[in-house]
Amino acid sequence: MCLRLFNVYGPGQHPSFLVPYVISCLVHQQPLVLRMPEALRDFIYVADVVTALEQAAQLTVPGFHIFNIGSGQAVQVMELVQLAESVFGAAVEWEIASAESGELTTMIADIRQAQQVLNWTPQVSLREGLLQIHAQWALAQDPA
Known part of the structure; x- marks a missing residue:
């Protein structure tokens, strides 16, 4: 079995990720x-990935299976920035750097196989995931 994880995000993730x-x-x-602000990406919250892994571990269907684990939703990188600005109540200046050669402009998961065979569907929207990260960040900032 192979689970192909798309852009996983969540609290505590290394800052080198988007x-x-x-x-x-x-x-x-x-x-x-930003290298490619117009690029389309598929962001999946870490809790949804954990659920997919749990569902996969319980799979009893024989054979080799490949599952895409993502939200199945296209989000432009600039939309992510704007949503994060909204959630964190801050704005940021940005500039464009040159994209790396061969970098894909669109990367969206087709999650139908995971939905059908694993009976898995992501539950956390990008906004909700960012709100959860913000809540943990706010707790970490509280000196009490």
């Missing part, structure tokens, strides 16, 4: 450098 990078720039009021 979602924590955007959030870090917002909370530290630093300029954001």
Whole structure:
């Protein structure tokens, strides 16, 4: 069995990944450098990935299976930035850097196989995931 994870995000993720990078720039009021602001990506919250892994571990259907684990929703990178700005109540300046050669402009998961065979569907929207990250960030900022 193979689970192909798309853009997983969640609390505690390394800042080299896009979602924590955007959030870090917002909370530290630093300029954001994007390679492909128009690119379409599929963001999946870590709790939904855990559920998919649990469902896969319980699978009793014989044979080799490949499952795409993502939201199945296209989100433009700039939409992610705007949504994060809304959730964190901050705005960030941004600039475009040159894209890496061969980088895909669109990467969206076809999750139908996971829905049908694993009986799995993501439950956490991008907005809700960002709100959960914000809540944990706010708790970490509270000195009490």
